[in-house]
Amino acid sequence: MRAAVVTAFGGPDVIETREVPDPVPGAGQVLVEVDTADVIFVETAIRRGGYGKFFDVEPPYVPGNNLGGRVRAVGPDVPADWIGKTVVGRSEGFGAHAELAVITPEVELPPGLDLQTAVAVYGDGLTALMLEELAPSMKGQDVLITASAGGMGLLLIQLAHAAGARVIAAARGERKLELSRAQGADVLIDYSKPGWDKLVLEATNNRGAGIVFEGAGGELGTTAYRVTRDGGWISAHGAPSGGFATIDPADAERRGITVKGIMDLRADSTTTAVTGADVIARAAAGDLRPVIDQTYDLDHVAQAHQALESRTLHGKALIRIA
Numbered sequence: 001m002r003a004a005v006v007t008a009f010g011g012p013d014v015i016e017t018r019e020v021p022d023p024v025p026g027a028g029q030v031l032v033e034v035d036t037a038d039v040i041f042v043e044t045a046i047r048r049g050g051y052g053k054f055f056d057v058e059p060p061y062v063p064g065n066n067l068g069g070r071v072r073a074v075g076p077d078v079p080a081d082w083i084g085k086t087v088v089g090r091s092e093g094f095g096a097h098a099e100l101a102v103i104t105p106e107v108e109l110p111p112g113l114d115l116q117t118a119v120a121v122y123g124d125g126l127t128a129l130m131l132e133e134l135a136p137s138m139k140g141q142d143v144l145i146t147a148s149a150g151g152m153g154l155l156l157i158q159l160a161h162a163a164g165a166r167v168i169a170a171a172r173g174e175r176k177l178e179l180s181r182a183q184g185a186d187v188l189i190d191y192s193k194p195g196w197d198k199l200v201l202e203a204t205n206n207r208g209a210g211i212v213f214e215g216a217g218g219e220l221g222t223t224a225y226r227v228t229r230d231g232g233w234i235s236a237h238g239a240p241s242g243g244f245a246t247i248d249p250a251d252a253e254r255r256g257i258t259v260k261g262i263m264d265l266r267a268d269s270t271t272t273a274v275t276g277a278d279v280i281a282r283a284a285a286g287d288l289r290p291v292i293d294q295t296y297d298l299d300h301v302a303q304a305h306q307a308l309e310s311r312t313l314h315g316k317a318l319i320r321i322a
Contacts (some may be wrong), residue, residue, distance in 0.1 A: 003062045003098030004301040008047030012302040012309070020062065023095065025075030025101045030082050030105045032089075036119045038066035039094040039296075039304045041240050042152065044182040047305065048181075057094060061202070063301070064319065066123040068115045078105065085109075088280060090117045097301050097319055107276050113284045120316045121288035125279035127237070131263050131271045132159050135211055136233050139164035142204045143320040146224050147215035147238055148185065149176030151316040154291050156213045157183040162287065165211070168203055170196065170224070172311065179291065179314050184273070184314030191220055200227040212244055216239055221245025226259055235260040240311070291315030 005018045026029045068088040089103035143160045147153045148169035161184030169185035177188040187203045208229035215238030236245040293315040294305040
């Protein structure tokens with residue numbers, strides 16, 4: 001089969017399209033003919049060699065996790081009636097950016113939901129619903145969302161708006177802010193300009209935001225923490241600015257701020273009860289509406305990584321395999 005392969009840790013140019021052996025489904029698994037796969041920012045950091053303590057992977061490897069397609073074959077202990085069904089799921093240990101991938105079957109595509117939409121919402125939607133479950137009630141709260149025009153940021157805006165929050169969206173540039181407004185943001189702040197933290201305080205009558213979904217990382221994330229209200233709640237889960245926000249645990253304890261991080265949102269370590277089936281059900285109900293900006297083919301996965309790293313995307317990027 002053809003697959004995108006990360007041949008070494010490094011820049012996007014280390015990704016090559018190669019012929020690799022077909023994967024074989026094991027017990028409880030199915031083999032999927034991949035139609036569409038997701039691509040998210042954390043994959044670019046893994047490709048560069050970062051996040052080694054979070055993800056156990058060494059080159060060469062096939063990147064990508066979330067995918068959708070048709071079941072070709074089943075492994076031991078899997079009913080044969082899965083064959084031919086269109087499913088959405090997470091590949092086993094990466095491997096989604098390929099013509100074939102192995103997953104544990106969980107979610108069949110429901111009638112009325114487009115497959116590309118389902119794939120676009122599956123990964124970011126799982127994290128967004130985990131955050132919705134972990135966070136305090138958003139009704140009546142000032143909720144700050146950084147990296148608000150990314151795939152997950154836009155979903156968080158939708159969830160916070162529907163919950164009755166006053167949503168403060170922070171992103172880079174007018175186009176991303178207008179996209180955030182279209183999803184339900186009430187206050188728009190361009191954090192590429194100096195003094196954006198003062199604008200957050202002004203928008204909250206100098207109290208700070210009661211809930212912060214921090215997806216930018218770096219100094220932007222640290223600034224977002226500083227404008228979190230005393231006694232508030234923050235999830236510092238993003239790192240596209242070069243690393244996670246620096247938060248002093250002693251300072252957070254002194255201010256009574258609850259801090260969550262990336263380990264609270266990993267599917268294999270989270271204490272939340274959210275499943276992929278929940279995500280697809282919420283998408284089918286219209287609660288989660290992904291914004292798809294660009295779609296790349298299998299020979300241009302490197303360009304998708306470049307777009308993510310240069311922050312030129314306005315919403316999601318997908319990899320179309322079929």
